[in-house]
Amino acid sequence: MGYKFTEEQKDIQAMVRDFTKKEVEPRGREMDQNGWCHELYQKYIETGLQSTPIPEEYGGAGLSDVECAIITHELAKGDAGFAMAMEISWVCTDMILKHGSEAQKQKYLSGVVDGKLFAFCLTEPGAGSDAAGLRTRAKKQADGSYVINGSKAWITNSGIADYYVIMAVTDPEKGANGISAFIVDKGTPGLIIDAEEDKMGMRSSDTHGMTFDDLKVPAEALLDKEGMGFKMAMEGLDGGRVSCTAISTGIAEHALDIAKNYALERVAFGKPIAKHQAIAFKIADMAMYIEAMKLMLYDVAEMKASGVRCSVQAAEAKLFAASHTTQICLDAIQVLGGNGYSKEYNVERLMRDNKLMEIGEGTNEVQRIVISGAVLRK
């Protein structure tokens, strides 16, 4: 890849690669079975990596979206669910950084530096990619506070988060412009965490539905102004889609790594199967797509870092990476044959994990709507 990382970025890459090799990857299979690993999270926050995008005045490292993409990409080579849990917290810190009051920044950004975790509560049972169809309602009270009622679905980190960014309708008349965002601390009465989802993949991440039952929050919980929620969510999704690209790219590289090592060792018809063209060509295609994913990933991360609007490019990168990585995982399983179908070889897990990348933060179809809409508008 021709993309030029700075010395500092190379340092961070090497650091996360080492951490992933030693701490994340060895836990991958166990987390797939047992879910979220608090011990791993503790080790992660000791490295301070969670503070990467937080400005220095709040105790962070003040680095850009490129460094965040590097970290998510490298973590995903070990375990995609863990990488996703970490980057979702950054979607929220990014919103607070751009739209939060000084008091909100002081409390929540510094909190993340100290190891606190965010959950982003947008999706509802009846509104996923159609984010403007939200039903959760926040009613303003006479004293300026809000009372939130409704429910959310598929909320990553919801059972383990310290803070929640909740999207709710404040003015039903205004459609998308009537949505507002609120920051709520865990343990607030009326904030109910429902049963954990029994997911196909990404099982190392913690996912629940949520119910808000007369959840009362003060006026200071409002992020930015009323009606800004949808705009912020869409901006947040741009970042989320860059991260999804990073996660899929990491999964694809992990799959290639497993397939390559297996193909070089497994002998059939008198030679390693890597010497059979049917297998070698699969490996070639995997490498080609991965190279393209990396180029798209760091290009769009660079765009986002420099403040250029990148909704279309993020959609393109995510769609490309997510769909090709699913195929790469299927091919990797095929290279391993029966062993690929066994959990012991870890590669079937990668396929299950990546399937979410074709659904979450906008399905493949929604990405195509975004892309075609932009192309056809011209």
Next chain:
Amino acid sequence: MKILVCVKQVPDTTEIKIDPVTNTLIRAGVPSIVNPFDACALEVAARVKDVTPDTEITVLSMGPMQAKEALTECLSVGADKAYLCSDRAFGGSDTLATSYILASAIAAIEEKEGKFDLILSGKQAIDGDTGQVGPEIAAHMGLAQVTYASEVSVHGEDVIVKRESDQGYDIISVRKPALVTVVKTAFDPRFPTLKSKMAARKVPIQVITADDIPNIDLSRCGLKGSPTKVKKTFTPVRNKTCVKIAGEEAAVSAAKLVGMLADAKVL
């Protein structure tokens, strides 16, 4: 309290291959790492610093300019200062010449920064595996030494060392200043933090050349100062006299194995 840790940059031997024709190491494309035993020695020092925060840790290496990378890595996991001994005159040194140069360099550093209370190094480097340089530095400097330490703690003027041996371990108390070589410890070296990693790049690495060491005897350095001559390097022939006992019940196979071992007079 001042601690010096001697580290070596080595090729990652888990990745290394030997050229079957020339019998030399294929070093191209092999990543360089901090010798793992030296990384343990640095962790031992960092743990002393965790308990006694006014401890200052200096790392010292000898090698080409590329070894600065290894020192920068050390600076991200506990070291405060770093020195690199690098000079054409030092190239080709065996363990005797290396330890002489390092001991002379340490004397020059101490001249500037004061005496070290404790000098640590790994028990050996994973490339040469001699295990001689640490003890030889102690001999050149006239320091007390303890080898094969798995734990080190400092109590006033005493350094308490848990020394591994084939039978178990000894607990040894030694007066400062002393030199201790460290085995693979039960604890892993710490990970750098994002901040320590970023700060490490900003610490200048001070290079020591032959000119910076007063009174160094150049006839004791480099190839000239090395009595060790490598006569031949070769890959040992693989002895493939492996016998597979297969296709029988476990108990039958085990009995057969015991019989074979008894015949070979191993049992």
